[in-house]
Amino acid sequence: MHWELEVVLFVFLVGAALVALESRNLLTAVVSLSVFSFLSALLYAAMGAVDVGFTEAVVGGGVSGILFVVTIFRTSRKSKD
Amino acid sequence: MMRRDDDAIISLVSRTVSPFIMIFALYVIFHGHYSPGGGFQGGTMLAAALILVRLAAGSDLAQLQFPRSWGTPLGSAGVLIYWGTGFVSMLCGGNFLNYAFLPVSGPPPHHRNLGILFIEVGVGLAVMGILTAIYDDLLEGRPHD
Secondary structure, X not given: OOHHHHHHHHHHHHHHHHHHHHOOEHHHHHHHHHHHHHHHHXXXXXXXXXXXXXXXXXXXXXXXXXXXXXXXXXXXXXXXX | OOOOXXXXXHHHHHXXXXXXXXXHHHHHHHOOOOOOOOHHHHHHHHHHHHHHHHHHHOHHHHOOOOOHHHHHHHHHHHHHHHHHHHHHHHXXXXXXXXXXXXXXXXXXXXXXXXXXXXXXXXXXXXXHHHHHHHHHHHOOOOOOO
């Protein structure tokens, strides 16, 4: 559609993915993963797949982030390596 | 969640926002064959509204809204609605999930409309029950959440 918008979204998408991979704090990684999900949902909507984007925003940004946070609080918080 | 303070603003805002999320989720389910959305997205939003109250007010207080023992039966009921719609159409002479053979009045396009509606209600119930049950099972054994 608008290729400038998609380039900006892809740049932030790669940034969020790198932060989620390289972060030491697990909560930071989970929040960055939610940002990744929302950005990919925006990309799907920009490409015309509104239904896929809706599913990605609801599941990836909403519920899976909460489940990850609950799992982190049930285990020890920081990684030891 | 772990260090939960009884914050009035968080509790009030989450309890106010949760019914609006549920209304929009019901719109997504029941309008899903005309617009983007459907049973899976609507069920996930219903589960998100329930989990929001559980996060803000604590699981013990949220038992008044949606008890812990309802998750798995509601999920099973949703699967049963899905399977029953397909099986009734198979009993009435068609293939499994062939909505044109459903025993309702009206022309066949009306049958398909109603059949898809039944299917999406079943999928929404199943997803809502199972996601809430997953959240409750993750927090199982922790006394003060």
